[in-house]
Amino acid sequence: MGARSSITAAAGKYVAPRMPVLAPELNATFVQEALRRAIHGVGPLPPAATTAERHLREHDGKLKKAVRSAIDDHVRYAGAQGMLTSVGGAFTAMVTIPTNITGLALIQARMVAVIAHLRGYDLEDPRVRNAVLACMLGEDKVDALVRATKIPAPPMALATAPVHDPEIARVLSAEVTSELVTKVAGKHAAIAVARKVPVVGGIVGMGVDGLATYQIGHYAAGELRPRARR
Numbered sequence: 001m002g003a004r005s006s007i008t009a010a011a012g013k014y015v016a017p018r019m020p021v022l023a024p025e026l027n028a029t030f031v032q033e034a035l036r037r038a039i040h041g042v043g044p045l046p047p048a049a050t051t052a053e054r055h056l057r058e059h060d061g062k063l064k065k066a067v068r069s070a071i072d073d074h075v076r077y078a079g080a081q082g083m084l085t086s087v088g089g090a091f092t093a094m095v096t097i098p099t100n101i102t103g104l105a106l107i108q109a110r111m112v113a114v115i116a117h118l119r120g121y122d123l124e125d126p127r128v129r130n131a132v133l134a135c136m137l138g139e140d141k142v143d144a145l146v147r148a149t150k151i152p153a154p155p156m157a158l159a160t161a162p163v164h165d166p167e168i169a170r171v172l173s174a175e176v177t178s179e180l181v182t183k184v185a186g187k188h189a190a191i192a193v194a195r196k197v198p199v200v201g202g203i204v205g206m207g208v209d210g211l212a213t214y215q216i217g218h219y220a221a222g223e224l225r226p227r228a229r230r
Helices: 002-022 028-040 048-058 063-084 090-118 126-137 139-147 155-159 166-194 198-223
Strands: none
Touching (some): 028 090, 028 166, 048 063, 048 090, 063 198, 090 198
16 A cells, blocks of 8 residues: 555645646536535535434434434445546547546535534534634644644634634635645556556555545544534
């Protein structure tokens, strides 16, 4: 996994600067739109709060089990779209890479929003939405942003801050976009270099996206501690 991660990171640094050409719509605004759709629902996906309540009912009100179930579901969703968008070669990259990025943004935002609702947070609160975006970056990236004073605190503190700071939302949106583009583009470049068999590329894509989503879910579950549910 270490070698593959190194290849992916290096390839991402090479491919990511080209993404504005491949997908000019993938800017910071697209992350906010993905988050909005994740919270309010899109297509066959119901709103995050509705999904959260379903998980809670299915597990007889046991919060920990509901959170684990929500993470497991979204890891499967991420793995499935990772497989579908990782099959093919260079000729399909202009379609599959932006699709992979958009799908992963929606799935991961929805997963964290479901966890936030289960833990008693108001998804209409812009401070909570900032916390959702921060969770999507993962612990290492959040810690780096806090050290660099780009954001003031980790997700839990953002969600419960005294006031909402729109500048934090802007910074987080840009960082999430950059992180998604770098990781997904790097993954596709690594698959193209290291794997010549399309089906194998799909399996690798499923594993990478599923693992990344699990790690984000685990971070969100640990960071967004329970509050009184309304």
